[in-house]
Amino acid sequence: MIAxxxxxxxxxxxxxxxxxxxxxxxxFKINPKEFVSFVGKSGAxxxxxxxxxxxxxxxxxGRIIFGSYDVNKLKSKELPSLRRHIGxxxxxxxxxxxxxxxxxxxxxxxxxxxxxxxxxxxxxKILELVGLKEKxxxxxxxxxxxxxxxxxxxxxxxxxxxxxxxxxxxxxxxxITGQEIIRLLLTINDLxxxxxxxxxxxxxxxxxxxxxxxxENGKIIRDEEKGRYILT
Amino acid sequence: xxxxxLRIIKFGLQRFWRNGxxxxxxxxxxxxxxxxxxxxxxxxxxxxxxxxxxxxxxxxSVFFKKTTPEDEILKIQADLKKLPExxxxxxxxxxxxxxxxxxxxxxxxxxxxAIEQTGENPLLPSINIKAYDPKQYxxxxxxxxxxxxxxxxxxxxxxxxxxxxIDRLIxxxxxxxxxxxxxxxxxxxxxxxxxxxxxxxxxxxxRDEIVIIKLVGGTNFFTAGPYIIEGIIxxxxxxxxxxxxxxxxxxxxxxxxxxxxxxxxxxxxxxxHFFIILLQNILFGVAVGVISSIIAVRRYLRI
Numbered sequence: 050m051i052a053x054x055x056x057x058x059x060x061x062x063x064x065x066x067x068x069x070x071x072x073x074x075x076x077f078k079i080n081p082k083e084f085v086s087f088v089g090k091s092g093a094x095x096x097x098x099x100x101x102x103x104x105x106x107x108x109x110x111g112r113i114i115f116g117s118y119d120v121n122k123l124k125s126k127e128l129p130s131l132r133r134h135i136g137x138x139x140x141x142x143x144x145x146x147x148x149x150x151x152x153x154x155x156x157x158x159x160x161x162x163x164x165x166x167x168x169x170x171x172x173x174k175i176l177e178l179v180g181l182k183e184k185x186x187x188x189x190x191x192x193x194x195x196x197x198x199x200x201x202x203x204x205x206x207x208x209x210x211x212x213x214x215x216x217x218x219x220x221x222x223x224x225i226t227g228q229e230i231i232r233l234l235l236t237i238n239d240l241x242x243x244x245x246x247x248x249x250x251x252x253x254x255x256x257x258x259x260x261x262x263x264x265e266n267g268k269i270i271r272d273e274e275k276g277r278y279i280l281t
Numbered sequence: 282x283x284x285x286x287l288r289i290i291k292f293g294l295q296r297f298w299r300n301g302x303x304x305x306x307x308x309x310x311x312x313x314x315x316x317x318x319x320x321x322x323x324x325x326x327x328x329x330x331x332x333x334x335x336x337x338x339x340x341x342s343v344f345f346k347k348t349t350p351e352d353e354i355l356k357i358q359a360d361l362k363k364l365p366e367x368x369x370x371x372x373x374x375x376x377x378x379x380x381x382x383x384x385x386x387x388x389x390x391x392x393x394x395a396i397e398q399t400g401e402n403p404l405l406p407s408i409n410i411k412a413y414d415p416k417q418y419x420x421x422x423x424x425x426x427x428x429x430x431x432x433x434x435x436x437x438x439x440x441x442x443x444x445x446x447i448d449r450l451i452x453x454x455x456x457x458x459x460x461x462x463x464x465x466x467x468x469x470x471x472x473x474x475x476x477x478x479x480x481x482x483x484x485x486x487x488r489d490e491i492v493i494i495k496l497v498g499g500t501n502f503f504t505a506g507p508y509i510i511e512g513i514i515x516x517x518x519x520x521x522x523x524x525x526x527x528x529x530x531x532x533x534x535x536x537x538x539x540x541x542x543x544x545x546x547x548x549x550x551x552x553x554h555f556f557i558i559l560l561q562n563i564l565f566g567v568a569v570g571v572i573s574s575i576i577a578v579r580r581y582l583r584i
């Protein structure tokens with residue numbers, strides 16, 4: 050289970066001390082196997098929620114719980130363990146440019162110290178699941194945007210994480226490829242993984258018929274089961 | 282642990298190979314820095330040999346009266362040996378002095394005839410003294426000028442002029458040592474800074490990768506490891522290249538340097554000390570490579 054309890058996060062804008070509020074006293078819970086979408090305009094606070102969840106940022110106030118982890122109390126050396134429970138997919142894919150598709154996925158297991166045999170067994174299977182078995186030896190620059198995003202999803206799934214977080218995963222893709230990626234996320238959710246999607250794409254959300262949390266200026270405006278993205 | 286270490290080495294080698302242009306540029310800069318470092322070391326060897334040669338030429342000669350018995354000369358020699366400033370003493374009897382003189386002027390008939398005509402040995406017995414440090418000659422001269430030796434000693438070759446010359450030499454030696462040390466420190470620092478900047482730039486270009494590795498669950502050790510391996514490879518290759526490129530440079534420069542310091546055969550020195558020089562360069566290159574990598578990568582590990 051994931052829980053944000055009265056979380057506030059501000060960012061400093063300049064050296065003179067000017068700040069902007071990214072999240073303002075936000076609280077919510079996400080149950081296992083849920084598919085939850087965070088929606089809102091750019092700057093609403095969607096990406097901040099993801100950064101706080103994976104420990105990339107620390108909140109000013111409040112508490113973040115992920116399973117048995119009290120995320121904002123974790124020390125730097127404890128973060129890798131948390132991050133191996135959460136698969137993250139980014140808008141800009143964040144693939145290692147000098148590694149092939151296979152190596153990018155295998156890398157996530159290698160950093161965790163998993164045995165070579167397991168890596169050789171798992172990686173081709175997960176690449177097959179995302180439809181990229183034929184392009185295992187290609188470098189990211191040799192893949193299309195959609196294919197790169199599939200590699201990123203395969204990498205996020207390779208640990209068999211409890212949660213898959215996708216931050217604007219369709220942002221750099223054409224609508225058809227974007228829909229394919231969303232279908233893939235739904236399949237992953239059907240297989241039992243909690244999926245958290247952050248997007249500002251109205252069409253994608255309105256077709257999903259899953260839980261939607263609407264953010265505006267760092268506050269939760271609406272939280273609905275089978276919600277829709279209604280612009281305010 | 283061993284699996285992780287092997288993987289870090291693999292990733293380091295992979296990074297080095299696949300980032301060909303960055304690796305080549307970084308090695309080229311490190312190579313230049315190492316040429317400077319190696320050049321400084323060779324310059325220091327040359328300067329030390331030159332200084333040593335000058336120091337070896339400075340000495341004090343004490344000439345004894347013809348009437349001074351050999352026992353007394355040997356007693357003075359024994360007293361001198363007890364001085365901590367004295368490095369070596371050579372006693373030259375009057376006969377031995379004549380032999381040396383004859384040998385030196387054997388081609389000059391006029392001098393040979395003059396010696397024959399005098400019928401007796403006009404030369405005096407002497408003691409030649411060398412000190413550990415040129416600054417100590419004044420102490421030895423003062424010791425010999427003592428009242429107890431006045432009747433035995435004819436002349437001490439450490440007069441006012443000699444004293445001034447020795448003093449000037451001491452100043453030149455001290456200045457040269459200080460200059461050499463300052464130059465070494467300055468140029469080594471420049472070489473380190475240039476290398477640090479080059480590796481810093483190479484790692485800066487990979488900052489996104491470091492963030493990705495951290496976000497997929499990489500520990501600091503696992504994230505920084507390949508960059509440190511890369512630093513080791515840079516240092517190793519640059520050091521080997523620099524040592525092998527300097528070799529022909531030393532070969533060509535050696536005869537010219539011999540004109541300035543006749544006692545120094547730089548090429549022979551380089552060949553006989555090759556592995557030490559190579560090891561020195563490797564240690565310098567690898568140490569600078571590793572330290573630069575650690576400092577540069579640390580900046581991006583805070584995520």
